Every structure is written in C-alpha cells, then in structure tokens.
Amino acid sequence: MCSQAANPMMSQVCQNLERIRYNVENARTKYRSVNEKIDIMAVTKTVDTEKINFAVESGITLLGENRVQEFLSKKDEYLLEAQVHFIGHLQTNKVKYIINEVTMIQSVDSVRLISEINRQAEKNGRIMDILLEVNIGLEQSKSGVSAQKLKELALQAAEYKNVHVRGLMAIPPIGADESLYAEMNELYHKLDESNIDGIDMDILSMGMSGDYELAIKHGSNLVRIGTGLFGARNYNITEG
Numbered sequence: 001m002c003s004q005a006a007n008p009m010m011s012q013v014c015q016n017l018e019r020i021r022y023n024v025e026n027a028r029t030k031y032r033s034v035n036e037k038i039d040i041m042a043v044t045k046t047v048d049t050e051k052i053n054f055a056v057e058s059g060i061t062l063l064g065e066n067r068v069q070e071f072l073s074k075k076d077e078y079l080l081e082a083q084v085h086f087i088g089h090l091q092t093n094k095v096k097y098i099i100n101e102v103t104m105i106q107s108v109d110s111v112r113l114i115s116e117i118n119r120q121a122e123k124n125g126r127i128m129d130i131l132l133e134v135n136i137g138l139e140q141s142k143s144g145v146s147a148q149k150l151k152e153l154a155l156q157a158a159e160y161k162n163v164h165v166r167g168l169m170a171i172p173p174i175g176a177d178e179s180l181y182a183e184m185n186e187l188y189h190k191l192d193e194s195n196i197d198g199i200d201m202d203i204l205s206m207g208m209s210g211d212y213e214l215a216i217k218h219g220s221n222l223v224r225i226g227t228g229l230f231g232a233r234n235y236n237i238t239e240g
C-alpha cells in the first residue's frame with residue numbers, strides 16, 4: 001500500500017499510519033472486546049494540507065484542529081471525505097468562525113463556552129456535538145474541568161438544547177501514572193451511568209502519539225495522533 005506514495009515524505013506518513021493501525025488493532029485485541037470500534041484521528045496542527053490530504057486518501061476520516069486561524073486558512077483545501085473536530089483551547093469570541101466548519105468540539109470546559117456554542121449553533125440551525133474536557137492531571141497549564149466539577153458541568157450542559165454531550169476528552173500529563181487513565185475511564189462510565197437526559201456518552205477521546213496504547217487499555221475509543229503520524233511539528237506557525 002505504501003509503495004503508491006508519491007514521494008518519500010508521503011511514504012513515511014503511509015508507513016506511520018500502517019504502524020499506528022497495527023498497534024491500535026493489537027491493543028484492541030489485547031484489552032478490549034471484539035466489536036469495539038476505535039477511531040484514529042489525525043491531528044493536523046502545523047501540518048501542510050498536502051500531507052493531510054494524503055492521510056485522508058490513505059483512509060483517515062477524522063482530523064483534529066487546534067487553532068482557529070490556522071484551520072480557517074487550510075480548511076478549503078481539505079478533501080471532503082474527512083470530518084473535522086476542534087480539539088484546542090477555544091475562546092468564546094471565536095466559536096462563530098468554526099460553528100459550521102466542524103462536526104464536534106472536544107475541548108469544552110466551561111458553561112460560558114457551552115452557552116456561546118449553544119447560541120451560535122441555534123443561530124445556524126444545528127446541534128453541535130461536544131466532549132467535556134477533563135483536566136485529569138490537574139495541571140495549571142492545561143484546560144479542562146476538574147474531575148470533581150465534571151458532573152456539575154455535565155448537568156449544566158444538558159440544559160442547552162443546541163449542544164449535545166457525546167463524551168469526554170483528556171490529555172493526561174506526559175509520563176502520568178496509569179491510575180489517571182483508569183480514573184478517566186471510571187469518570188466516563190460513571191457519567192454514562194448517571195443517565196442524564198440529553199447526554200449520550202459514546203466517546204472517550206484519550207491518547208496521543210506517546211500513550212495511545214495505554215489509553216486504549218483504559219477505555220479510549222478515539223486516539224488523537226499528531227507527530228506519530230506526520231513527524232515532528234514545525235512550530236513556526238503562529239498560535240491562532
């Protein structure tokens with residue numbers, strides 16, 4: 001399959017993708033049940049569209065974007081087969097720019113943001129799928145609601161008609177103890193079992209290039225892979 005790649009850079013992306021798929025499949029077989037589906041998202045920050053579209057042509061159907069500005073400048077070139085989720089820190093004043101461009105916002109951690117997503121979604125006649133981001137490592141530098149306040153936020157989110165909570169997202173700290181992954185899985189199942197009206201839990205988005213197998217072991221069904229797929233990032237692109 002990789003021999004079809006047009007140049008060495010693309011060939012590398014292809015090989016990376018094959019390795020990731022193999023590892024995901026292995027982890028799934030080892031830790032999960034046969035009919036569970038695990039999605040691989042390609043995280044595209046700083047990656048050029050040619051490479052991104054190559055990943056889409058190779059079967060990637062889900063892209064993750066972190067930066068509003070960068071996304072808006074690239075989105076028109078993306079192949080239409082792929083859906084895009086927003087996964088980065090989102091300022092309320094930028095919600096309007098992405099509301100019709102993404103199928104999910106994974107990085108939702110405040111009522112203020114939920115309220116604005118709801119307002120923009122209503123204005124555009126749609127319902128936006130969201131994930132609640134949990135700051136599982138309680139890191140000051142990271143976004144996300146604390147585990148303690150998660151249920152309260154979920155109950156508040158459920159009151160908004162144009163947002164639809166589909167699950168949880170987390171970025172465990174680098175080198176985090178395995179117990180944090182287990183804790184995320186537990187939070188996910190607890191919230192699911194709360195049977196809150198208007199909330200349908202079916203996505204636990206956890207695991208990146210360095211920890212996706214561990215995340216799959218602990219219930220993740222959506223892994224977000226950047227460098228492992230596209231190689232090291234070029235940080236010259238400014239924050240948007």
Ligand SMILES: *Cc1c(COP(=O)(O)O)cnc(C)c1O
Binds near residue numbers: 045066171228
């Ligand atoms: C950058 C990023 C990723 C991908 O990280 P890698 O380590 O490059 O795989 C995943 N999720 C979020 C929210 C990110 O910002």
